[in-house]
Amino acid sequence: MPGDAEVTVRSIRAGDFALPTATCLPAVHPGIDPPPVLRLPLATHWPAVTRIELRLDRPKVGSFRFASPASAPGAGGAAAGCPAAPPPGARPRRPPRTGESPPEDRRVRVTPPRDVVKLSEKFFYLLQPDLETTLQAERLEFPRPPFPFQLEGMAFLVPRHAAVLADEMGLGKSMQAISSIRLLVRSGQARRVLVVCPKGLVSNWARELGEWAPELVVAVVEGDQERRRWQWSLPDVPVKLVNYEVLVRDRDLVAELGLEFDLLVLDEAQRIKNRGSHTSAAVRSVPRLRSWALTGTPVENSPDDLVGLFEFVAPGQIDRSMTPRTMGAAVADHILRRTKDRVLKDMPPRLNRDERIELTAEQRETYRLAEEEGVLRLAGLGQEATIRHVFELVLRLKQICNFDTATGESAKLDRLAAELEEVQASGRKALVFSQWTETLRRLRESLGRFGALEYHGGMSTTARDEVIRRFRHDAGHSVLLLSYGAGAVGLNLQFAQYVFLFDRWWNPAIEDQAINRAHRIGAAGAVTVTRFLATDTIEERIDEVLRGKRDLSDAILSQAGTTVAGGLTAEDLFALFKLAPPRRAAA
Amino acid sequence: MEDRGAFGFLTVVDSPTHGLFGGYLLVDPLGRPLEFHCTAPVKVSRAQQILYGPTLHAHLHGDRIGAALVAEATVTPVVVLTDVEPMLTVRSRLGQPLALVRPCDPLDQPVDTAGFTIGAARVSPHPGDQGDEAFLRERLAEFGATVDLREPFERIRAAIDEAQRH
Numbered sequence: 001m002p003g004d005a006e007v008t009v010r011s012i013r014a015g016d017f018a019l020p021t022a023t024c025l026p027a028v029h030p031g032i033d034p035p036p037v038l039r040l041p042l043a044t045h046w047p048a049v050t051r052i053e054l055r056l057d058r059p060k061v062g063s064f065r066f067a068s069p070a071s072a073p074g075a076g077g078a079a080a081g082c083p084a085a086p087p088p089g090a091r092p093r094r095p096p097r098t099g100e101s102p103p104e105d106r107r108v109r110v111t112p113p114r115d116v117v118k119l120s121e122k123f124f125y126l127l128q129p130d131l132e133t134t135l136q137a138e139r140l141e142f143p144r145p146p147f148p149f150q151l152e153g154m155a156f157l158v159p160r161h162a163a164v165l166a167d168e169m170g171l172g173k174s175m176q177a178i179s180s181i182r183l184l185v186r187s188g189q190a191r192r193v194l195v196v197c198p199k200g201l202v203s204n205w206a207r208e209l210g211e212w213a214p215e216l217v218v219a220v221v222e223g224d225q226e227r228r229r230w231q232w233s234l235p236d237v238p239v240k241l242v243n244y245e246v247l248v249r250d251r252d253l254v255a256e257l258g259l260e261f262d263l264l265v266l267d268e269a270q271r272i273k274n275r276g277s278h279t280s281a282a283v284r285s286v287p288r289l290r291s292w293a294l295t296g297t298p299v300e301n302s303p304d305d306l307v308g309l310f311e312f313v314a315p316g317q318i319d320r321s322m323t324p325r326t327m328g329a330a331v332a333d334h335i336l337r338r339t340k341d342r343v344l345k346d347m348p349p350r351l352n353r354d355e356r357i358e359l360t361a362e363q364r365e366t367y368r369l370a371e372e373e374g375v376l377r378l379a380g381l382g383q384e385a386t387i388r389h390v391f392e393l394v395l396r397l398k399q400i401c402n403f404d405t406a407t408g409e410s411a412k413l414d415r416l417a418a419e420l421e422e423v424q425a426s427g428r429k430a431l432v433f434s435q436w437t438e439t440l441r442r443l444r445e446s447l448g449r450f451g452a453l454e455y456h457g458g459m460s461t462t463a464r465d466e467v468i469r470r471f472r473h474d475a476g477h478s479v480l481l482l483s484y485g486a487g488a489v490g491l492n493l494q495f496a497q498y499v500f501l502f503d504r505w506w507n508p509a510i511e512d513q514a515i516n517r518a519h520r521i522g523a524a525g526a527v528t529v530t531r532f533l534a535t536d537t538i539e540e541r542i543d544e545v546l547r548g549k550r551d552l553s554d555a556i557l558s559q560a561g562t563t564v565a566g567g568l569t570a571e572d573l574f575a576l577f578k579l580a581p582p583r584r585a586a587a
Numbered sequence: 588m589e590d591r592g593a594f595g596f597l598t599v600v601d602s603p604t605h606g607l608f609g610g611y612l613l614v615d616p617l618g619r620p621l622e623f624h625c626t627a628p629v630k631v632s633r634a635q636q637i638l639y640g641p642t643l644h645a646h647l648h649g650d651r652i653g654a655a656l657v658a659e660a661t662v663t664p665v666v667v668l669t670d671v672e673p674m675l676t677v678r679s680r681l682g683q684p685l686a687l688v689r690p691c692d693p694l695d696q697p698v699d700t701a702g703f704t705i706g707a708a709r710v711s712p713h714p715g716d717q718g719d720e721a722f723l724r725e726r727l728a729e730f731g732a733t734v735d736l737r738e739p740f741e742r743i744r745a746a747i748d749e750a751q752r753h
Contacts, residue, residue, distance in 0.1 A: 056647060058655045059626040066620045119753045126746045129618035129734065137617035137733045
């Protein structure tokens with residue numbers, strides 16, 4: 001309309017913030033400024049999206065396959081999948097400096113030696129069943145259940161190509177070796193095993209192999225050259241047994257026949273500590289995959305002994321330039337030594353061993369003649385024969401079992417001296433019992449290097465006390481020689497851990513009395529009792545009779561009221577020579 | 588083809604530093620190893636732990652780790668045993684019965700009635716295999732007379748432990 005003021009209209013656009021209408025007035029009054037328009041955006045950009053991966057990828061898998069081992073003894077070669085053995089004569093790798101042993105488990109497991117590096121080979125050992133399960137699964141029977149430490153010994157030996165079992169005497173080194181041989185043969189890891197031992201122990205080893213591994217065929221290499229050639233050549237004999245002297249003699253023959261062994265076991269391996277000896281050279285010349293040494297004294301005099309031993313066990317592993325500490329570290333994984341104190345909880349307080357001794361050839365001949373002559377005389381006496389006659393013959397034969405009356409030779413003395421070497425080297429002390437003072441005298445003369453002392457009833461009290469004092473306190477005296485009769489005097493010898501019964505008494509109770517002078521309250525550890533028995537002699541027959549008499553009271557009195565020397569009746573004594581007692585056997 | 592003499596043992600080892608390892612050991616009736624398979628370590632992220640929630644273990648153990656292991660085996664066992672309950676989900680990947688093994692004191696009364704005891708092991712068949720319980724009981728009793736059913740799992744753990752150090 002004419003004369004109206006100009007109207008300014010401000011529009012509210014989309015996106016502008018809606019303000020109350022009272023504030024959006026047209027400018028009708030010239031004095032009022034239009035209000036400002038506030039513009040606030042509702043959104044600037046799309047939100048970011050984070051993707052969380054939920055899919056779990058299938059992991060990579062490593063696979064290892066093991067061939068099923070042959071189960072028949074001596075069948076097949078090493079099972080495929082078993083760790084490859086180093087070629088004969090190869091220098092073994094030095095063990096790595098790091099690496100801990102697996103944690104101890106209540107089950108005995110075969111664990112990989114430190115020089116096994118490949119993971120697949122380690123798995124082969126780690127994935128085997130524990131030893132108890134293996135023995136049960138294989139239905140391996142033992143004449144006596146092995147002690148836990150003996151199972152550990154087997155777990156130590158089985159995986160090793162180079163091993164020294166250095167257990168203290170009496171802990172069953174041969175049993176552990178034989179049982180390990182058994183496992184290797186049954187699993188196909190060994191088909192040809194050679195056991196080398198001192199001459200005097202061949203029959204012992206043959207006996208123990210028969211006792212602990214009856215399913216294994218064993219051949220003893222002995223006799224004349226043609227016989228030995230045939231025995232060396234026998235093809236399907238898993239175990240061959242030979243003494244050191246024969247091996248030295250047949251060194252060239254073994255090479256000529258091209259013989260190789262999966263395992264070579266040395267008993268009393270300290271024999272080869274002198275690297276320059278013919279024995280050491282002969283042993284080292286035998287081609288083999290595994291080398292085991294059994295010895296109670298791996299270090300007799302100096303570290304050089306160990307070097308000599310390891311020239312066989314693991315050539316190049318150690319050398320004379322090494323310090324003892326370095327040497328020890330280098331061989332640590334190859335040596336296992338247990339002492340009786342450490343395995344005491346597994347062992348009875350008294351450990352009995354029967355050591356069966358083969359008489360020397362000369363002793364055997366002297367014995368044979370004496371027995372034949374004596375039996376003929378008894379038979380000739382007829383009804384006039386008395387127990388005294390039989391007794392005299394038994395005593396005479398027993399004395400020959402100790403020492404050959406013609407030549408002075410003694411297979412028992414040779415064995416005793418070998419065992420006392422170990423006793424002395426380990427710083428222990430031994431008691432040796434005999435029923436004859438003459439025997440004690442001869443032993444004292446022969447065992448001077450062990451500081452042998454004598455103790456018997458014929459000595460004055462003062463002299464006997466002095467002997468005990470010196471034996472107890474002087475380290476130079478490793479052995480005390482006693483008569484059974486001296487047991488009447490109370491003796492406190494519990495510091496002696498070895499007892500040898502050089503010859504047996506008639507009555508087991510008297511023997512126990514003698515043994516218990518060492519095995520008594522205050523004894524520091526288990527006592528090992530070794531009973532010597534000459535094989536195929538009166539001693540074995542007496543032993544059989546006494547074993548049959550479990551009840552001590554039966555072993556004391558005779559049926560006819562005749563008192564006889566403790567343990568055996570008149571009938572027993574005559575029966576020793578397959579003779580019937582006379583109707584009246586006078587004392 | 589099923590090996591009438593083989594038995595399978597399936598487990599998982601949890602390593603704080605590396606993660607989860609799976610192990611599958613197949614043994615003969617004397618307990619001697621025939622095959623062993625083990626996985627590379629499997630690590631799960633925190634987000635996966637949260638988002639999977641309670642379904643994580645079963646999926647990880649059975650569908651991933653267990654599935655990968657059983658797929659590699661060439662020996663087909665009579666039965667597969669596991670000592671890890673979440674692994675039971677691997678059953679759908681197997682053609683054989685699956686059972687859970689737990690240690691027990693033979694003098695204790697069993698908690699679950701669907702299961703049986705062999706030596707010091709309590710065996711609980713997978714719910715889908717409870718109809719085969721008689722068969723499982725017979726085969727495992729024979730095997731268990733020689734081998735402690737818990738023992739092969741210890742071997743797997745020792746092997747995995749060694750693999751981590753290697």
